[in-house]
Amino acid sequence: MWRELGPGFRFTLAFTVLTGLLYPLAMTGVSELLFPRQANGSLVRVHGRVVGSSLIGQAFPQPQYFQPRPSEAGAGYDATQSGGSNLGPTSAKLILGATATVNGKATVAFDGIEDRLVHYCLDNGLPYRSSQPLRRFEDAEGQLDDVKLITAFNAAHNPLVFRAAVPIPADAVTGSASGLDPEISPANARLQLARVARARGVAPGRIRPLLARYTQPAAFGLLGAPGVNVLELNLALDRRFPLR
Amino acid sequence: MTGLGALQILVFFGIVLVLTKPVGLYLHRVFEGERTFLHPVLHPLERLLYRLGGVNEQEEQTWLRYAGSLIAFSLAGFLFTYLIQRLQGWLPFNPMHFSTPQAPAFATPLTPDLAFNTAVSFMTNTNWQAYSPDTTVSYFTQMAALTVQNFVSAAAGIAVAIALIRGFARHTSRTIGNFWADLTRGTIYVLLPLSVLATLFFVWQGAIQNLHGPVTAHTLAGATQTIEQGPLASQLAIKMLGTNGGGFFNANSAHPYENPTPLANELELVLMFVVSAGLTYTFGKAVGDPRQGWALFAAMAILFLAGAFASYGFEQRGNPNLSRLGIEAAATRGQPGGNMEGKEVRFGIADSALFATVTTDASCGAVNSMHDSYTPLGGLVPLFNIQTDEVIFGGVGAGLYSMLLYAIVAVFIGGLMVGRTPEYVGKKIEQKEVKMAILAILATAVCILGFTALSAALQFPVHGYWNPPGAAAANTGNNAAHGFSEILYAYASGAGNNGSAFAGLNANTPWYNLTMALDMLIGRFLFIIPALAIAGSLARKKVIPSTSGTLPTTGGLFVALLIGTVIIVSALTYFPALSLGPIIEHFVMHAGKLY
Numbered sequence: 036m037w038r039e040l041g042p043g044f045r046f047t048l049a050f051t052v053l054t055g056l057l058y059p060l061a062m063t064g065v066s067e068l069l070f071p072r073q074a075n076g077s078l079v080r081v082h083g084r085v086v087g088s089s090l091i092g093q094a095f096p097q098p099q100y101f102q103p104r105p106s107e108a109g110a111g112y113d114a115t116q117s118g119g120s121n122l123g124p125t126s127a128k129l130i131l132g133a134t135a136t137v138n139g140k141a142t143v144a145f146d147g148i149e150d151r152l153v154h155y156c157l158d159n160g161l162p163y164r165s166s167q168p169l170r171r172f173e174d175a176e177g178q179l180d181d182v183k184l185i186t187a188f189n190a191a192h193n194p195l196v197f198r199a200a201v202p203i204p205a206d207a208v209t210g211s212a213s214g215l216d217p218e219i220s221p222a223n224a225r226l227q228l229a230r231v232a233r234a235r236g237v238a239p240g241r242i243r244p245l246l247a248r249y250t251q252p253a254a255f256g257l258l259g260a261p262g263v264n265v266l267e268l269n270l271a272l273d274r275r276f277p278l279r
Numbered sequence: 280m281t282g283l284g285a286l287q288i289l290v291f292f293g294i295v296l297v298l299t300k301p302v303g304l305y306l307h308r309v310f311e312g313e314r315t316f317l318h319p320v321l322h323p324l325e326r327l328l329y330r331l332g333g334v335n336e337q338e339e340q341t342w343l344r345y346a347g348s349l350i351a352f353s354l355a356g357f358l359f360t361y362l363i364q365r366l367q368g369w370l371p372f373n374p375m376h377f378s379t380p381q382a383p384a385f386a387t388p389l390t391p392d393l394a395f396n397t398a399v400s401f402m403t404n405t406n407w408q409a410y411s412p413d414t415t416v417s418y419f420t421q422m423a424a425l426t427v428q429n430f431v432s433a434a435a436g437i438a439v440a441i442a443l444i445r446g447f448a449r450h451t452s453r454t455i456g457n458f459w460a461d462l463t464r465g466t467i468y469v470l471l472p473l474s475v476l477a478t479l480f481f482v483w484q485g486a487i488q489n490l491h492g493p494v495t496a497h498t499l500a501g502a503t504q505t506i507e508q509g510p511l512a513s514q515l516a517i518k519m520l521g522t523n524g525g526g527f528f529n530a531n532s533a534h535p536y537e538n539p540t541p542l543a544n545e546l547e548l549v550l551m552f553v554v555s556a557g558l559t560y561t562f563g564k565a566v567g568d569p570r571q572g573w574a575l576f577a578a579m580a581i582l583f584l585a586g587a588f589a590s591y592g593f594e595q596r597g598n599p600n601l602s603r604l605g606i607e608a609a610a611t612r613g614q615p616g617g618n619m620e621g622k623e624v625r626f627g628i629a630d631s632a633l634f635a636t637v638t639t640d641a642s643c644g645a646v647n648s649m650h651d652s653y654t655p656l657g658g659l660v661p662l663f664n665i666q667t668d669e670v671i672f673g674g675v676g677a678g679l680y681s682m683l684l685y686a687i688v689a690v691f692i693g694g695l696m697v698g699r700t701p702e703y704v705g706k707k708i709e710q711k712e713v714k715m716a717i718l719a720i721l722a723t724a725v726c727i728l729g730f731t732a733l734s735a736a737l738q739f740p741v742h743g744y745w746n747p748p749g750a751a752a753a754n755t756g757n758n759a760a761h762g763f764s765e766i767l768y769a770y771a772s773g774a775g776n777n778g779s780a781f782a783g784l785n786a787n788t789p790w791y792n793l794t795m796a797l798d799m800l801i802g803r804f805l806f807i808i809p810a811l812a813i814a815g816s817l818a819r820k821k822v823i824p825s826t827s828g829t830l831p832t833t834g835g836l837f838v839a840l841l842i843g844t845v846i847i848v849s850a851l852t853y854f855p856a857l858s859l860g861p862i863i864e865h866f867v868m869h870a871g872k873l874y
Contacts, residue, residue, distance in 0.1 A: 039344075039351035042459060046332040047355040047431070050466065053328075054430040055423035058471065059513040062478045066488035066512065069479065074488045076508055076536070078496070087496040088506055090485050090535040095500050104624070108530075114506040115385060115413055115493065117530035119621040119649035121783035123761035124598040125864055127873035129620065129652075152604055163605075199605030204614035205597070208606060211623050212533030212631075212648045218624040222613030251625070258287060259541025260615045260627025269499055 079266065087266050092217040095269060098158065099234035099278055101219070101227050103265045104206055105151055108214025119212045120145075131194075132185035141182045149188045150181055151208040153197055159230050162200035166193075218262030221250050235276045245271050280588070280595050281610050284629030288587045291545065291633060292580070295552045295672075299576060302553055303560025309468045310441045310461060310561070321467050328463050336463070339454035342815025345442055346808055348458035349435055353402050353804075356428055360398035363424035364389050364416070373417035374492030375507075387415045387787070396792035401428035403803035404436055404674060406518070406525030406644050406778035407769075407795060409787040413529045418490060418509050425525060426514045430474075433521025434465035436676030439807050440558055441465075443680045446814030447704050448565040450822045455814045469554065470520060477516035480546055485539030486512040511536055519550035522674040524644025524778040532634070532647040533623055544630055544647060551641040555672040558679040566704045570833035575682055578841045582671045583640055586660045591632035593657035594618050599869060618657065621649030632657060639664035642674030644778025651756070651765065651781040655864035658781070659857065662768050665775040667849045668723060668806075674776060680810040682841075684716040686832070687813070689844040691716075693830050693837075702829055705822040712816060715809035722805035724852045726774040726798050731767045731856065739790065746790040754791065756783020758874040760867060764860035769795065774802035 066074035077089045087093050092103045094112045109116035122129035132147025143150075156163040157179070172183040172195075187195035204222040224246055232239040249268040252261050308315050329336050340348065363370065367389065368378030376382050378389055387393075393410055400407040401424070410416065416425070438461035445455045482488050489508050496504045511527040515537055518525055525531075532538040532547055556576065563572020595617040597608035610616035615627035622631045631648035638645050639661035650661055664671060670682040686703060691713045694701030701708040734751040741749040748754050755762030765781040772779055773795045780786070786795060831837060867874075 037351075039348045040355065042332045042334050042348070043351035043355040046328070046352060046459065046462070047359050047427075049328055049331040050431050051359060051423055051427045053324075054466070054471065054517075055427035058474070059422045059426060059510045062475065062482075062513040063488050063490060063510055065479065066482040070482045073485045074482050074512075075491070076487050076489070076494060076506060077485050077539075078494060078506075085494060085496045087498055087504060088494075090539055091504070091506055092535075093496070093498045093500070093504050094502065097500060100500065109385075112504065114504055115383075116411075117413055117528045117534050118411075118782070119530070119533070119652060121621070121649055121651040121756050121781070123651060123658075123757045123764075123783075123864070124600065124618065124620075124654050125759070125761055125868050125873055126757050130600055130873060148601060148606075149604065152606070197604070201605070202607040203605055205601065205606050205608070205616060205619035206614060206624050209601075209620040209622075212621045212646070213528075213530035213535060213623060215530070215535055216623050216625075217535055220614035220624055222607075222611065225613065253283075253627075254541040254545075257283065257290065258545055259625050259630050261613075262624040266499070273499065 079270065081270070089264060089267055090217055092215045093266060095265065098230055100269045100272070101224055101231055101263070101265050104216050104219060105146070105208065105210045106214040107210045112215060114215055117213045117215055119214060120210045127189065131188040134182050134185050143181045143185060146181060147185060147188065148208050149197055150184050152199055152203065153179065153184060155203065155207055156199050159226050161226065164198045164200055166196040217264055217266060218251070219265055221261055221263055224263045231272070235272070235278060237276050242272070242276070245275065280592050284591060284595065285588070287629045288584070288591065288633050291548055292584065294549055295556050298549070298553050299556045300560050302557030303564060303572065306469065306557050306561045307564045309464050312460070315468060317468055317472060324467055325463055328467070329459065332459055334459040336457050336460035338457055340457055341453055342455050342811045345455055345458045346811045349438070349807065350804070352435065352462065356431060357398045357402040360401055360424045360428055361394050364394040364397060364420055365391070367417045367420045370417065370419045372419040372422070372490060375417070377415060377417050385414050387411060389415055392789045392792040393787055396796045399796040399799050400778065401425050401523070401525065402432055403776050403799045404432035404521070404523055404677070405773060405776040405799045405803070406523045407773055407780070407799065408525055408778065409792055409795065411529040412527055413507060421514055421527060422510055426517060429514065429517040429521045429523040429525070430466050430470050431462065433470060433517070433523060433675045434462050436674055437465040437469070437554065437558070438462050438676065439810055440676035440679040443683055443810050443814040444562050444565045446817035447706060449818045450820060452818045455811070455818050470517060473520055474513070474516040477520060477546060477550060478512045481512040481515055481543055484543040485536070486515055486543065487536045488512040516550070518645060519547045519643065520554065522551055522555070522641045522643040524638065526645065532645045533649070538647050541625055541630060544626060544634065547645065548634060548637050551637050551643045552672050554675040555641060555678040558676065562679060568833065571704050574833050574838055575686070577838045579670070579672050579682065581838070581842060582845065583636065586640065586664055586671070587633050587636040590636050590657050590660035591629055593654045594632045595628045596654070598654060600871060600873065603871070618652070618654050621652030623647065635661045636664065638779055639777060640669065640671035640673065642669040642677055642775060642777050644772065646779050649782060650768070650779060651783045655861040655868055658764070659861040661779065662764070662771060662861065663849065663853070663857070665771045665777045666727070666853045667845050668720060669775050669777065670845055677776065677806070681806060684719055684810060684813070685845050686841055687712050687716045688720070688848070689837070689841045690830060690832065692844060693840055699828060702823060702825070703832055705825065706817050706820050707823055712813050715813050719806045719809040720848060723774040723802050726801050727767070727770045728856060730770040730794050730798055734766045734794070735763060744789060746788045748785070748788070751790055754785040754788065756785070760860055760864040761874070764864065767856055767860050770798050773798035776802050
């Protein structure tokens with residue numbers, strides 16, 4: 036074996052130059068030439084300024100925008116920390132959420148599916164059933180307090196049970212694998228339509244065609260699943276129905 | 280399950296089936312040193328590499344010499360990979376300034392134990408990633424260390440399979456080929472040209488390929504978003520084709536830059552199987568009876584389809600704990616239903632479960648969804664696939680040589696039943712072959728179960744060196760049975776040289792980094808060395824003509840015997856451990872209990 040070390044190191048060096056430098060650098064050059072937009076990240080510019088990438092999801096907390104899926108990438112849609120929750124199907128943290136005490140103050144450590152469901156139903160005016168009136172979990176300003184909600188979901192006795200009374204698309208309340216999913220399901224988008232239309236002061240029927248236009252069908256009607264690109268749809272909304 | 284979802288699985292399988300014969304024939308030509316259509320361009324490069332390496336590629340090697348060359352080459356690759364990582368702060372192509380004083384606040388230090396783990400991981404074709412690429416490695420490390428190992432560890436795996444094929448095809452021969460020739464030919468005639476084409480396809484679909492630093496975007500909502508860039512597509516292509524699986528980004532092939540569209544996803548799937556499926560035909564061709572290869576293919580295909588449909592079925596059925604809240608489990612026209620936690624909308628349920636099955640059949644380890652968030656039985660399929668020693672098409676080369684070891688065990692069991700010395704493709708299977716095959720199969724089992732047991736039980740001082748969280752079991756990201764599954768999956772993934780993870784486990788501590796490295800080394804070399812020993816032993820033997828008493832190894836009986844052997848060996852070995860993890864969790868989930 037020892038006399039094989041000479042060729043071992045020489046071949047490693049040769050392959051490092053060939054497959055580790057020449058190959059990736061040549062591919063970079065050719066890609067820049069043939070597909071410059073994609074090779075550089077499918078960036079979207081508005082008035083010359085980069086507003087994002089059509090492939091990378093971003094957060095849209097305001098009601099006039101369609102909202103993406105919950106994200107586990109960093110503090111949410113952090114494109115330097117891609118990843119999922121990695122929580123399993125029997126995880127209390129995943130389903131009921133978790134709180135933590137930071138500097139003596141109770142904060143949300145993980146919002147959890149129940150809490151997301153509450154917000155999704157209330158934001159979009161969807162019917163629900165709750166075992167306790169939600170007023171109990173409001174703060175002084177009358178806003179829902181997530182810490183109170185999550186504590187109630189996790190309570191050992193008489194926990195808060197909240198159910199949606201219409202079928203909720205799973206992608207609306209679950210995190211993606213990358214935390215950067217640029218898409219939502221068409222059903223999820225349809226449930227958000229009324230809220231977006233109201234926030235922009237236009238009839239839902241005028242937004243619906245945009246929704247159809249930015250829905251990417253499954254490839255060849257077969258591969259993958261249909262989705263709506265949230266950034267592209269929201270950009271189109273801002274162009275067509277700007278906020279007054 | 281939906282009809283469309285099932286069709287996706289069948290269409291994928293159809294593509295693999297169609298490619299098997301042409302790819303197998305091409306591989307046969309390449310490794311016989313015959314002319315291919317790429318010779319005018321690549322033959323001069325091949326000659327140059329032999330000259331640089333200082334070897335005579337015509338020189339035939341005994342199995343010991345062949346193994347020696349492979350181990351020496353692996354050692355050199357390990358050292359290069361380790362050093363490049365440790366020195367990346369001084370090396371070029373480091374726009375994020377990792378491993379320098381200007382590193383961003385979120386950067387993870389590349390400690391010696393982490394660099395050691397990563398070097399072993401890439402050298403053994405595992406691509407277990409204890410590091411998070413987004414926050415740890417420079418572009419230079421990605422290209423000159425990790426991409427290189429993706430090529431050559433894959434080529435080394437193919438070389439071993441070719442050597443074992445020669446063991447069957449040759450007779451009364453002391454030698455099994457030349458490692459350097461097989462390594463070089465596999466790299467430049469097979470992996471490199473296909474990677475070039477795949478890279479361009481991926482970039483066309485939206486994968487990035489550049490050398491810039493991160494881009495700052497000013498989002499519509501009024502925030503800023505830092506979007507990382509890099510030479511991704513070139514690494515993506517070989518990561519799939521070489522069944523390596525190490526992601527350019529932490530989210531691996533779930534990251535939209537690393538798997539932008541369902542079409543890109545389909546190519547990633549095909550790349551994982553294409554070489555391994557082709558090698559079954561190469562085997563049949565080399566031993567002079569393509570049906571021998573198709574029999575192996577059939578066994579693999581049946582196991583693959585069973586796994587894919589099982590995983591898809593359980594994922595589509597979803598999590599009853601969510602259905603109870605009013606979250607839709609059934610697929611409709613507007614949404615995929617099922618268990619969408621840790622899955623991407625563009626892939627939906629079927630393409631995610633299919634990918635999870637293929638990546639664990641193929642010893643690849645790339646993921647387009649997070650296996651840790653799978654339903655218990657949906658996630659048992661990938662785990663069990665790895666525990667079969669990845670013989671279901673398997674890693675490039677590794678799949679075929681592992682399946683041939685199982686074939687040896689299968690004919691041995693068949694021989695015991697009828698009381699006759701077993702034969703396989705014209706070679707008598709004797710004590711030495713069976714011992715070596717069993718050694719390989721047992722070594723991985725001992726590693727997986729032994730390390731899992733240790734990690735479930737061992738206590739370390741809190742904030743100590745070996746495992747700062749304290750007990751090794753405290754590193755799990757989930758509680759109860761699911762936490763145990765995370766540890767079991769990790770060591771299975773290491774010994775199987777897969778590299779995927781139930782990624783909630785925090786495996787970047789010295790205890791996990793070092794035991795995982797050992798696990799990967801044993802899983803790689805205690806399969807390769809016995810396989811080469813068998814190759815050497817078989818090559819020396821005479822061919823015995825088949826008689827009416829020979830068990831035909833081309834028909835349904837043999838396929839069933841082989842499948843039975845794979846399943847029984849794995850099930851007997853792992854059932855107790857699996858029942859503590861995914862199986863019990865399945866019942867707990869349906870009882871509505873949370874942890």
